Amino acid sequence: MNSQQESINSKRKILEVRNVYRTYHHEDTNIVVLEDISLDIYEGEFTSLVGPSGCGKSTFLRMIVGLDRPTRGEILYRGEEVKGVNPKTALVFQNFALIPWLTVWQNVELGLEARGMKKEERERRVRYWIDKVGLDGYENAYPRELSGGMKQRVGFARALALEPELLCMDEPFSSLDPLTSQNLREELLRLWGNKELPTLSIIMVTHSIEEAIFMSDRVVAMSTHPGRIIGEIKVNLPRPRNPRDEEFQEIVDKVYSLIV
């Protein structure tokens, strides 16, 4: 099913990153966070960026959604340069970024009203995504009453309610315990595989190589100081994948040898 999806869509580029640099000034010195990054993202593709902490992968993700701008080079979304927040994208955060005084429902609804959506449409959409991510019955709960896993479900619902073409995730499972995170991973992959997501492509940033290989079609490895792309590896294993498989382990070894 997945390979079918790929063959239909893979030709259309959704995002083009060309020779992007990002530097910061700190006490009269320039710190190069990202150096000469070039990357294409295609429709129907699940891409992971892996690398040690401090390699600038989160910064890169923020430039893609338009929260940050490159110092040099350009980022094109469907051929147009990204200037400012890109409404066709959404971001899922490592620490959920839920607003504590809003209920689950209000957190999911947050962006819809600002986009001028009618009340009925808003309610339909919030209800739909709360159902989809399994938050039924928690509509009126506040974030602090939820477990970490439930919080990240709200994070996903909020991002997906915006119906983004490109979903970006910044270490979305890193703050969760192993069992919870594995559940969430599988659920997300199920939605993605059944084409229940409005999303055409996903970019995930992670420091876990196993997670990247478990989930994505393509793993892009980055090095640190400065952050650079040092190679990429396609993952053509059928889903659901089993990390104990020999083939899976071979890919893990390949990525490790790239990074170390």
Added chain:
Amino acid sequence: MRKTFGETSSKIIVFLLVMALAYFLYKERLHFPLIPPHIPVEFKAIPSYALWSLMRMFSAYVLSLLFSYIYAFLAATSPRREGIMLGILDILQSVPVLGFFPAAVYFFVNLFQGSRIGVELAAIFLIFTSQAWNITFSIYESIKTIPEEIRETVDLVGLKGLRKFFTLIVPSSIPRVVYNSMMSWAGGWYFLIACEIIAIGPMNYHLPGLGSLLQEAVDKGRVDLALAGIGTLVFLVFFMYFFVWQPLSFWAEKFRYEYEMVSSTSEPPLTYRLWLSLGKSKPFIAILLLCSRLFRPLLNIHIKPIPLSPITSSFLRLSLLTIFLFGIAFGTSLAILSLSSSLLHLDTTYILKIPAAILASTLRIGSAYLLALLWTLPTAVFIASRESRERFFLPIIQACASLPATAFFPFIVRYIVSVTGNVDLATILLILTGSQWYLLFNLIGGVKAIPADIKQVSAALDIKGWRYWRKILIPAVFPALITGSITAWGGAWNALIVAEWITYKGRLYTAFGIGYLLDYATYETGNLALILLSIASMSLTIVVLNKFFWRKMYELAARKYKFEA
């Protein structure tokens, strides 16, 4: 290098602004005769006086909130504005507010041609200056500490303008704003009582209110009436505390981010539940719905910047800057002119008195501070060492601390000064009442923050009594002690102005000090140079003490006596 240049230049601009402002405030003497309204001193007038006082407090508070949100938002959202706006705020905060009161009276009374509105506005302005700055700082701090991810989320989902302001900025500020509002109301009562009777030189004006009632009653020897006035005040303050601030503080916890959550979930206070049931009643909900319906369209307003060509916009910016600088230059030169004319009449013996006056005042504050320390430290240890005691005593102490010390001034004067004839003792007591609470609250916080394992270790090692105080307790509360001391001294400098110059039954009692000199300059001479000189030397003393003593102690505390988080 460039940064320090920017800082100094912004400080110079601020200084010039203050000078220009001072000039305009003092420029003209009163042109209009003031006709004091008849203030009947009787029991049945008390409710209306209480209402008047509350009205003044409330207006000043609303003004403070409006000012604080706008100012803090502007300061926190642009690095270019941030430096200079914070600098101005810092100066405003360290200038003794009461010193500017006569100036404000002149200004407003002239503006409204001697009518009562002018005096009312002057009083409200003074209360405003005592309430606003800490609220402004707290909002600024709240905006600055919004977690990065939350900020990004709000930007990503496209919240802008007023909608962003009301979904993110206002709620984020609520916990700090509620806490500081409580403080500000306490400070506001203090000044309200002090400023309802205005006597500057020939001018004597009473505003109807609890403060003027208290002073009049004591002046006339009507102890019964004075006690009734105090009773009303105590009732108001306690009512505000238990019915407004306590439930609000509980409610405000909802708006904290998770990283700053306190682990223990305390019981909602009774009054909170009361409000909650009121909030669920039908008429209340109807009103709420109506408000939200009226208010909602406002959220969709986006102020779009008018597209200007770069030339026009830079021209506009340049001309605005020119006008601004011109205004400053104009004000400053006028100020210098009038200063030099007042310098001609300058009494040099007065200037020579300033160092001695500052020394006398510092010693007075020092002794009041020692007295405060003597009772607050043991009390703090007693209260904070057990949770049941804290639950019982803390609300009571908080309510007591909101009682304005100025309300007791007439009594202190009557029963200490006129009996013992010693002004110094009364002055020290007055300073004490104006500063001790800051110390107590900070110390309670400090004792509470001693980690449990440290206590267990000292119990296991059998460290008790004096040894425990010397080795564990005092070093442990040292950082809190310093923070509390800084605020206590700040409060003391302000109290000085009302404490060293006391009129009672038409007789003047003074204690020599910088507060006395300032009052003398304003009330007796009206000489601008002397007034500015007194305020400046007082502010300078405060700044120097803060910078070279308290700051150093603070750094020591942070370096040596801090528990690792």
